[in-house]
Amino acid sequence: MTFNRRQIMTGAAGLIGTAALGGITMPRRAFAQNAIPTYTPEAGATLRLLRWVPFVKAEEEAWNANTRAFTEATGVEVRIDQESWEDVRPKAAVAANIGSGPDLVMGWFDDVHQYPDKLVDVTELGTALGEAHGGWYPGLEGYARRDDSFIALPLCAIGNAICYRASQVEAAGFSEFPNDTAGFLELCTALQANGTPAGFPHGKAVGDGNNYAHWLLWSHGGRMVDESGAVAINSPETLAAIEYARALYATFIPGTESWLDINNNRAFLAGQCSLVANGVSLYYAARNDPAMQEIADDIRTTTLPVGPVGESVELHQTSTLAIFNHTPYPEAAKAYLAFMYEADNMNAWIEGASAYCCQPLRAYESNPVWTSSPIHEPYSKASASLRPNGWPGPLGYASAAVMADYVLVDMFAEAVTGQRTPEDAIANAERRINRYYRV
Amino acid sequence: MSTTLEGGKIAVSRPRTSMLTRLSESRNGLGLLFMLPAAAFLLCFLTYPLGLGVWLGFTDTSTGRPGVFIGLENYVWLWNDNVFWLSVFNTLLYTFVATVLKFVLGLWLALVLNQHLRFKNFFRAIILLPWVVPTVLSALAFWWIFDSQFSIISFVLMDWGLIERPINFLGDPNLARASVIAANVWRGIPFVAICLLAGLQTIPQSLHEAAALDGAKSWQRFRYVTLPLLTPIIAVVMTFSVLFTFTDFQLIYVLTRGGPVNATHLMATLSFQRAIPGGQLGEGAAIAVAMIPFLLGAILFSFFGLQRRKWQQGGAD
Numbered sequence: 001m002t003f004n005r006r007q008i009m010t011g012a013a014g015l016i017g018t019a020a021l022g023g024i025t026m027p028r029r030a031f032a033q034n035a036i037p038t039y040t041p042e043a044g045a046t047l048r049l050l051r052w053v054p055f056v057k058a059e060e061e062a063w064n065a066n067t068r069a070f071t072e073a074t075g076v077e078v079r080i081d082q083e084s085w086e087d088v089r090p091k092a093a094v095a096a097n098i099g100s101g102p103d104l105v106m107g108w109f110d111d112v113h114q115y116p117d118k119l120v121d122v123t124e125l126g127t128a129l130g131e132a133h134g135g136w137y138p139g140l141e142g143y144a145r146r147d148d149s150f151i152a153l154p155l156c157a158i159g160n161a162i163c164y165r166a167s168q169v170e171a172a173g174f175s176e177f178p179n180d181t182a183g184f185l186e187l188c189t190a191l192q193a194n195g196t197p198a199g200f201p202h203g204k205a206v207g208d209g210n211n212y213a214h215w216l217l218w219s220h221g222g223r224m225v226d227e228s229g230a231v232a233i234n235s236p237e238t239l240a241a242i243e244y245a246r247a248l249y250a251t252f253i254p255g256t257e258s259w260l261d262i263n264n265n266r267a268f269l270a271g272q273c274s275l276v277a278n279g280v281s282l283y284y285a286a287r288n289d290p291a292m293q294e295i296a297d298d299i300r301t302t303t304l305p306v307g308p309v310g311e312s313v314e315l316h317q318t319s320t321l322a323i324f325n326h327t328p329y330p331e332a333a334k335a336y337l338a339f340m341y342e343a344d345n346m347n348a349w350i351e352g353a354s355a356y357c358c359q360p361l362r363a364y365e366s367n368p369v370w371t372s373s374p375i376h377e378p379y380s381k382a383s384a385s386l387r388p389n390g391w392p393g394p395l396g397y398a399s400a401a402v403m404a405d406y407v408l409v410d411m412f413a414e415a416v417t418g419q420r421t422p423e424d425a426i427a428n429a430e431r432r433i434n435r436y437y438r439v
Numbered sequence: 440m441s442t443t444l445e446g447g448k449i450a451v452s453r454p455r456t457s458m459l460t461r462l463s464e465s466r467n468g469l470g471l472l473f474m475l476p477a478a479a480f481l482l483c484f485l486t487y488p489l490g491l492g493v494w495l496g497f498t499d500t501s502t503g504r505p506g507v508f509i510g511l512e513n514y515v516w517l518w519n520d521n522v523f524w525l526s527v528f529n530t531l532l533y534t535f536v537a538t539v540l541k542f543v544l545g546l547w548l549a550l551v552l553n554q555h556l557r558f559k560n561f562f563r564a565i566i567l568l569p570w571v572v573p574t575v576l577s578a579l580a581f582w583w584i585f586d587s588q589f590s591i592i593s594f595v596l597m598d599w600g601l602i603e604r605p606i607n608f609l610g611d612p613n614l615a616r617a618s619v620i621a622a623n624v625w626r627g628i629p630f631v632a633i634c635l636l637a638g639l640q641t642i643p644q645s646l647h648e649a650a651a652l653d654g655a656k657s658w659q660r661f662r663y664v665t666l667p668l669l670t671p672i673i674a675v676v677m678t679f680s681v682l683f684t685f686t687d688f689q690l691i692y693v694l695t696r697g698g699p700v701n702a703t704h705l706m707a708t709l710s711f712q713r714a715i716p717g718g719q720l721g722e723g724a725a726i727a728v729a730m731i732p733f734l735l736g737a738i739l740f741s742f743f744g745l746q747r748r749k750w751q752q753g754g755a756d
Contacts, residue, residue, distance in 0.1 A: 090715055093502040114501070114718065126627045203610075204696035205714075255587020257699035258609030267588045369575070397501055397718060404717035410522075428521070435516060436719075 027045065036128045036342075042334035047078045049336075051106035052085040052319070055158075055356055056113040062352030066345040067271045072341070076332045084416075086206070096324055103327035104336070109403070110143060110388070112152040112322045113395040119151045120323035120330045123339065126150030129341050135361035143395065144320050144341060152322035153337055156350075156357035159382030160211045160316050163282050166300045168274040170410035177302050181219060182243060184305040188251040191274050193423040198275035199252050199267055201259035204406055209263050211370060211432055212277060213408040214315035216241045218387060219307025222435055224402065225393035233411075234426050240308070242415045242422040249416035257417055277304060278356040283375050303378045303385065312385040316358075358382035398436040407432045495724035502718040523726065526709040531733075532616065533705060534684045537623045540671075541680055544624065545631025548558050550661075552632065553639045563636070569644035570629035578693035581622040585694065587608050609695050612702035619703050622690050627683065631676055637674035639665070678741040684736060706730050 033238035049067075068077045081102060083091055089111050095101030096115035105111075114117060136144075136147045140154035162177075169177065172190035177259070187196045200212045217224070220241035222242065226232045253273050256263075265282050267273035269292065276282070286296035306312050321340075323333040339345060343363070349357055351369045355376035359367065360383060370380035390399030404406070411429035414420040420428065441750065462468035475625065496513055500506030517523040552563055584591055585608035608618045642665060650660045688707045691697060693717035697704030704712075706726055714723020 008594055010720070086716060089718070090502050093504075093718065115504070202700075203698040253588070254604060255607050255610045257611075258615065258695060260589055260696060260698075263587070268587075270588065272588050397504075401713075401719055403715045405713060410700055413698070417700060419700055432520075432522070435520075 005131050011044075020403050023368050033080045035207035036338055037124055039331045039338060041074050041076045041156050041335050041337035042329045045076045045329035045332035047076060047104060047329060047332055047336055048102040048328075049078060049080045049094070049104045049106065050088065051080060051082055052088050052108070055279075059349065059353035059356060062349045062353065063340075065341055066349060067336075069345070070336055070339045074332070074335060076220045076336070077331075078336060080159055084129050095326075099324075099326040101326075102324065103320060103329065103333050104323050106155060106321050107152075109318055110390070111394040112144070112320055113146065114397055114400060116146045116151045116334050118325055120327070120333065121149050121151065122153055122334065123149040125334055125338055126153055129153070129361065133330045133341075133343070133364065136377055137362065137383040137386065139388055140318060142358045142388040142391075152320040152339045153341070154360035155319040155321050156360055157382040158207075158279055158317035158319070158351070159358045159379035160208075160277055160279060160314060160358060161301045161303055161378040161382075162273040162275060162277050163268065163299055163301050164198075164297070164410050165196070165298045167298050168194065170198070177300070179302075181305045181307040185244070185247055185251075186410050188248055188275070192251040194278075197251060197253040197273035199256050199259070199264055199273045200248070200277060201261070201264060202249065202257045202409070203259040204265070204409065205259055205261040205263070207279075208264060208277065209259075209406070209409045210403055211315050211317075211410075213412050214387075214389075215313070216245050216412060217408060218315075218391070219305070219308045219309055219311040221307075222243060223392065224390055224408065225437055229393045229398065229437050231430055231437055233433055237308075238426055239422055242412060242425065244307075244418050245412045246422070257413060269295065280376065280379050282369045301375050301378045303381055312381065313387050314382070314385045315389065316382045316386045318386065318388075319357075326333055340409075341363060357426070393437070402433055405432065405436075406407065459633055479512075492724045493692075493728055495721055496727075496728040498721045500720040500724075502715070502720060506721050509721070513722050516722070517725060517729065522704070523709065523729075525701050526704040526706050526726075527729075529616065530685060530707075530730075533620055533687070534625070534681060537554060537620045537684050538681050539625065540620070540624045541627040541631050541684075545628050546635055548628060548632040549635035549639055552636050554646045563633070566628045566632060569626050570633075574626065574689040575651070575693060577626055578622065578690045581618075581625075582694055585618045585622075590731065610699050612699060615695060615703050615750075616700055619691055619694055622686060622694065623684060626690070627680060630683075631680055634676040635669065635674065638669050638676075642668045656725060674741045680739045682734060682743070685730065685737065 003228070027143060027178060051063075056064070064080065067080065071077055076109055085108065088105070088107055091101075092107050092111060093114055095105070098117035099118075126136075130141075136154055137157075140157060140354040144150055144152040144154045166175070168191065169187065172187060172194050174190065175186050178184050178187050180203060191198055201209045203209060203213075221237035222235055222241050223232050223237075253267060264273065264278060265285065266274040267284055268276045268278075268282060280301075283296065283299050283301065286292040286299060290294075303312050304314060323337070325329060327333055340349070341361075346359070346361075346364060347367055350364055350367045353369075355369055355373075356379075358379055358381075359365065363382060368377050388395055388399075393399065408430050411425045414428065415422045415425040419425075462472060484666070487607045488631050495506075497508055497510050498506035498508060548566065552559070552566065556562060581588060587607055587610055588605060590605055590608060593602065593606075597605070607614060609615045646668075647660055650664050655663065687705060688709050688711065691703055691705055691708045692711070695703045697708050701709075706729065710723045710726035710730075712723075713719045713726065717723070
């Protein structure tokens with residue numbers, strides 16, 4: 001049985017009515033959380049959460065408001081420590097391994113798979129939440145599961161989507177945005193011919209560069225490793241992906257080899273570039289600047305085109321919530337998580353993130369944030385199109401290290417800039433991936 | 440002190456003194472005592488981390504996970520890793536070109552500042568600005584200067600009609616190398632210039648006057664008076680300059696993160712990339728350890744080479 005926010009509200013209203021009429025007393029919790037286990041915090045429990053620095057202020061406010069409500073309801077104080085997002089990974093790894101520090105961590109990607117035995121099993125909660133809220137998205141669930149158990153709870157996908165200038169795409173002769181890779185190449189070629197080129201980063205852009213490289217590879221059916229973790233990058237599909245990347249690169253604005261994460265935003269907002277892929281933050285950067293209303297009105301968003309694999313597949317950025325088993329208060333920590341995933345609280349948080357964070361559970365697809373602006377719509381599909389890093393291989397040190405070492409980003413960059421032939425670029429990537437997956 | 444004969448043996452008795460008292464009365468002992476804090480400091484904060492780093496290079500330690508000894512495996516992998524060799528090449532090129540430029544320009548600047556200029560002190564003060572600005576800030580400024588779309592250099596040249604499209608400063612491998620070197624040189628010149636200026640001011644004016652009386656021309660005075668007397672300080676300054684340049688990190692990290700396609704990856708940035716975001720502490724440590732021989736070489740060269748009296752006096756061995 002699934003509930004969304006509206007259904008719960010209606011249900012609760014009905015219940016209040018019934019209760020008023022018939023004098024029945026029934027705890028609200030029992031309705032909203034019929035299958036969710038309840039956890040009683042240990043006496044005197046306090047918690048410390050290590051999280052990434054929020055990108056959206058309203059997201060932080062919603063998270064903190066939920067946390068305050070939890071403290072009021074249970075008496076458990078929660079301290080929230082914020083770390084810049086690249087520092088969360090090493091700090092959490094050290095905390096896990098020395099057995100001290102924060103009780104919970106809001107981490108990235110495959111972090112939790114680097115220390116699965118240092119985490120509290122949350123299978124009971126994870127399974128119950130999945131059943132109660134329409135199920136987890138498989139891609140996100142993959143990040144939080146190890147074999148049959150949940151070692152963390154998926155929190156969100158930070159959606160990535162194409163942002164383009166409607167007027168310039170139209171001027172290039174496209175009344176509708178092409179949704180396949182072949183049509184997309186034609187569009188980019190036409191955009192370049194019009195002097196309004198597209199741009200995707202081939203530099204060391206941690207987020208955008210990896211998103212683009214993984215989309216190129218996966219949309220053409222390539223894979224880094226197979227299910228067992230054996231390296232499988234050297235394939236005709238990878239070669240096709242590289243050939244496609246080369247053709248696309250030829251249409252880009254010059255200089256994308258050096259682009260870091262911020263460059264596409266800059267070029268787009270300055271009107272130099274008509275089409276990039278980014279989080280919804282790009283739109284809000286324009287919308288919140290009075291001088292950029294013209295650009296903001298012209299922005300449209302859409303999902304990245306579907307390649308020969310026939311489905312929308314992307315990396316996106318992913319976050320999970322995990323409890324360290326060194327915490328003296330595991331029950332309080334589970335109660336905190338259960339509270340944050342309660343429909344009202346989760347809905348308020350997703351709404352606060354204004355399309356930056358995409359829900360982990362299908363029931364929240366109906367969150368009003370996704371329909372509040374057409375710009376948000378493609379970002380609502382992030383969790384559905386998401387594939388775990390290193391798909392379909394096992395998650396862990398190797399998958400994390402390959403991404404951190406920019407192996408795929410480099411492979412495409414080497415080939416598109418002509419520094420290596422596509423075959424050599426693949427061979428080089430194969431050698432580097434082998435190194436990490438050797439164990 | 441008294442000597443008594445007891446049962447045919449001579450026993451010597453002396454006033455009982457504590458170990459500490461004896462230590463404090465001995466010249467060497469006292470010296471040892473005074474050195475202890477410094478030694479403890481060096482052991483804790485230099486020797487131990489260095490030793491740990493070397494040890495980590497022989498293990499497969501990851502962030503937070505203790506590794507096992509794997510011998511030379513990290514080094515064997517690096518030996519066969521073309522990204523590593525590219526970073527070695529980049530580091531040597533970066534260090535060599537940037538240091539030579541910093542030396543030439545720094546010396547020239549020092550000689551100019553050593554003349555009797557108006558507002559001499561003012562110029563000497565502002566010359567230090569690039570050095571005192573935090574590296575990350577100046578790197579951010581250079582990031583804009585070298586931006587692929589918004590470079591002021593490209594903008595001006597395009598405005599003058601000299602070029603048609605922006606220069607791909609950080610996107611083309613060789614241009615990217617030149618750009619990061621230029622940023623490093625800009626930042627490093629003041630250090631060299633001010634140190635050499637200090638050296639120049641220790642050279643007695645009378646020597647120049649004597650040489651001038653003997654008919655030495657300006658170039659000859661520089662070659663046979665200034666340069667030999669300046670060599671010891673050049674040795675020290677250039678040693679530091681080489682060390683700073685060789686271990687540079689911030690500029691590259693802000694400007695390119697080692698891109699495009701690793702064309703500007705230095706050993707320091709590669710070590711960081713693999714050790715901290717990548718979690719492969721063992722391999723990162725191995726890269727850092729691989730820097731030591733180069734650094735030692737640079738230090739030995741300047742200390743045993745540049746400081747040789749014969750070299751300083753313009754002779755050969």
